[in-house]
Amino acid sequence: MTDAGSRDMPDEQEKTGVVAWLDARLPVVSAFRREYVDYRTPRNLNGLWNFGAILTVVLLVMLATGIFLAINYTPTAAGAFASVEAIERQVPSGWLLRSIHVTGASMFLAALYIHLFRGLYYGSYKAPREMLWLTGLVLLAMVMFTAFAGYVLPWGQMSYWGADVAGKAVDAIPGVGPWLEHFLQGADAPGDVSLHRFFILHMVLAFAVLGVVGVHVAALHVTGSNNPLGIEPAGPRDTVPFHPYYTSKDALGLVLFALLFAAVVFFLPNVVFEAENFRPANPLHTPADIEPEWYFLPFYGILQSVPSKFGGLLASVGAILVLFLVPWLDRSPIRSARFRPFYRVCMGLLVVCFILLGFVGRHHAQGGWMIAGRVAVVYYFAHFLVLLPLSARTERGIVLPDGIADAGRRGA
Amino acid sequence: MRGGMRLRLGFLLGLLASLADISHAMAQAGPHDRPPHQVWSFEGPLGRFDLSAVQRGYAVYAQVCSACHGMKSMTYGDLAAMGLTMEQVSRIAATQQVPGGVDAQGDPVTRAATPADHFRDPFANPEAAAAANNGVAPPDQSRLALVYPGGPDRIYAVLTGYREPPAAYRPSHAGAVYNPYASGREIAMPPPLRDGQVVYTDGTPATTAQEARDVTTFLAWVAQPHLEARHRLGMQVVLYLLFLAVLVFLLKRRVWSDVH
Structure with missing residues (x-):
């Protein structure tokens, strides 16, 4: 603060020093100030808007712990399980970093589902935020592939048989299926080649996710955040600068999320570690109960509820693909479900169906679960393809608030 | 506003419920008696190991179990x-001989193990292990307390549960023995423990129950060696x-x- 006493000096005088020198050549400092300090943000964002920041931080934690794990990992069928055991037992703090990585995968997917739900509920996919929505969905798909590939790497029983089930699902695609399965696995069953490919796929996708997150955030900063009212800020009174308002709010969200994270890592690891995966992969012994990680269960439920194998695969992939069409399926000009009573009920049912499908997946769609699963699958697609396009017709005479600040004063 | 809040809470609770539900999802194969619950110091979110019990359990492992079970x-x-x-x-480590490469003539030699060596496997391969044990290879014990359905309670119950079979019991294969807590109430492992089988250096009376309790504690410790550090941190x-x-x-x- 050498120029503390010279506040009335012209701007050119202040632009000396290393920071100004750098900024004149590569404007990272002013860009950071513009996008993360002065950046105008709606003043009424609720706790669900914390999950973007949470996801970013968890992604960085995953990359950091993942690099460490990769250094100590052997991607061969003979050596993978032993190398993970060595990380757990002999490598100093290996158990801690691996536990953070495994817990992080579950926490990341959980946060991602909440983030996605938030976008659906408050209509964050509508114009002008379609690219934000689409890049987000690309991230969802990439993260799912990354998570699946990562789960195969420890080469325990669930890793092996999970890869086997996935391979057989790919095999069910007419025409290209067997070729594609062979291309991914390198053989007719999971083995050395598939493990090596999944390892590379896991690492490459993880860093690609980081890149697409950059695009996603860039798209966000073009349009600005949506908000729980779903109306554009009318003026400066409706927004606050990102810093210190949302830096402090995100910090609180992050610390609370970290508390939950720590509780799982340190006290409830059984929630994320499947005991069966502590048995080394054995191609000759099929486990009694092959089940994917919880975050794939709703899609596994769809896969198993549909009578035909290929139909099931189409439906579970379609469950993701249909999300890409949402900005054009929804004809309503109103964004937030808060002002859309019919859509709001539909969203509630959608969440119920999604969770129900998870349980259907856990119970392999047997007996009553089969019926529940089919009802839920029908509702899931009807929600997006029928109810969502029609909901606009139910919304007549709805008056939106003029501005966020005024709505806040009148409402809550 | 309030409706939205309720919806959010419901969603989060649903996620948590499905998480919790999955943790005890493992089905237990083969009918068996329900093992009685034992009190273990390592149970619960703040559990810790009684290291003297772990050490006695290692004595049981080294003198009894390690004859057939690996701990790779x-x-x-x-x-x-x-x-x-x-x-x-x-x-x-020095009491154990491990493969030591080859000598000048190219013949394989053994050497005394060092602390960096992995526990010696009692059998050269799973086939040899099965052939020497009534056709069933003894499972590796590195993670047994985690992967064995029923966990430490059931391990203890099996170790102390050998008894006279009911009149209707017929062994399904040679060497099989009746044990109400084993899968299908039958196990290929003959009763491994008896009173006084192990010499405890700390003077603890080596009853069958004590040996079983100590070795179960040791197996739980081996399955989760960092449990105490994890809880403390x-x-x-x-x-x-x-x-x-x-x-x-x-x-x-x-x-x-x-x-x-």
Whole structure:
């Protein structure tokens, strides 16, 4: 603060020093100030808007712990399980970093589902935020592939048989299926080649996710955040600068999320570690109960509820693909479900169906679960393809608030 | 607004419920009696190991179990964490012979193990293990307490549960024995423990029940060697984060005080 006493000096005088020198050549400092300090943000964002920041931080934690794990990992069928055991037992703090990585995968997917739900509920996919929505969905798909590939790497029983089930699902695609399965696995069953490919796929996708997150955030900063009212800020009174308002709010969200994270890592690891995966992969012994990680269960439920194998695969992939069409399926000009009573009920049912499908997946769609699963699958697609396009017709005479600040004063 | 909040809560609770449900999802194969629950010091979120019991359990493992069961993932050096000095660990390792490469003539030789060596497998391969044990290879014990359905309670119940079979019992294969807690109430392992089978250096009477309890504790420790460090570090991390949460909450409230 050498120029503390010279506040009335012209701007050119202040632009000396290393920071100004750098900024004149590569404007990272002013860009950071513009996008993360002065950046105008709606003043009424609720706790669900914390999950973007949470996801970013968890992604960085995953990359950091993942690099460490990769250094100590052997991607061969003979050596993978032993190398993970060595990380757990002999490598100093290996158990801690691996536990953070495994817990992080579950926490990341959980946060991602909440983030996605938030976008659906408050209509964050509508114009002008379609690219934000689409890049987000690309991230969802990439993260799912990354998570699946990562789960195969420890080469325990669930890793092996999970890869086997996935391979057989790919095999069910007419025409290209067997070729594609062979291309991914390198053989007719999971083995050395598939493990090596999944390892590379896991690492490459993880860093690609980081890149697409950059695009996603860039798209966000073009349009600005949506908000729980779903109306554009009318003026400066409706927004606050990102810093210190949302830096402090995100910090609180992050610390609370970290508390939950720590509780799982340190006290409830059984929630994320499947005991069966502590048995080394054995191609000759099929486990009694092959089940994917919880975050794939709703899609596994769809896969198993549909009578035909290929139909099931189409439906579970379609469950993701249909999300890409949402900005054009929804004809309503109103964004937030808060002002859309019919859509709001539909969203509630959608969440119920999604969770129900998870349980259907856990119970392999047997007996009553089969019926529940089919009802839920029908509702899931009807929600997006029928109810969502029609909901606009139910919304007549709805008056939106003029501005966020005024709505806040009148409402809550 | 309030409806939205309820919806959010419901969604989060649903996620948590499905998480919790999955943790005890493992189906137990083959009918067996329900093992009675034992009190273990390592149970629960703050559990810790009684290291003297772990050490006695190692004596049982070394003198009894290790004749048939491997513990591949463990190194002799890992035993230091149960309260042994490096000299003690080196002495234990030195009693074991492991493959030592080849001599000048190209013939395989053995050497005394070092703390960096993994536990010696009792059999050369799974086929040899099965052939020597009535056709069933004894499972590796590195993670047995985690992967065996029923966990430590059931391991203890099996070890102490051998008894006269009911009149209707017929062994399904040669060498099979009746045990109500084993899968299908039958096990290929003959009763491994009896009173006084192990010599305890700390003077604890080596009853069958004591041996079973100690070796179960040892197996639980081997399956989760960092359990105690995990719980201790967890307490520190959670306390730190709670303190930080209060500070950040106050900061956030102060920052936002001019908005609402």
